Amino acid sequence: MKRPIYLWSVSVDSCRLGLFVLQGDYDAILAWPFKQKVTLMLVDQKHNRRHLSDTFRPDPTSTSFQKPTMPMNVASGCPLFVEQKVLEDERDGLYLQSDTIFIKVIVDTSDLLNP
Numbered sequence: 001m002k003r004p005i006y007l008w009s010v011s012v013d014s015c016r017l018g019l020f021v022l023q024g025d026y027d028a029i030l031a032w033p034f035k036q037k038v039t040l041m042l043v044d045q046k047h048n049r050r051h052l053s054d055t056f057r058p059d060p061t062s063t064s065f066q067k068p069t070m071p072m073n074v075a076s077g078c079p080l081f082v083e084q085k086v087l088e089d090e091r092d093g094l095y096l097q098s099d100t101i102f103i104k105v106i107v108d109t110s111d112l113l114n115p
Helices: none
Strands: 007-008 014-019 037-040 051-058 076-083 103-107
Touching: 014 037, 037 076, 051 076
Parallel strands: none
Antiparallel strands: 007 014, 014 076, 037 051, 037 103
């Protein structure tokens, strides 16, 4: 299973941060549906202390987190992750520098069985 991350606008004022579950080489041996808690974090590139994050636990009944039967499942994520003005604030320059942002993805694997 692969999880590409996409940042896109859902309105003029805010950005959504979402992920897609893609088909992968190891899908046959993974536990489905995907149900681990996910934290998406926009990294503060200036001071490394004002990160923005949102955490969610996938809905195991959603098609977004089932074993992919096509190249890509329906996207899911945080619909109002960050306001556009916060992301583009040139005075602070915390999150967007040189047209680049960094997203950290944390998947809680504490409830998975050890191999």
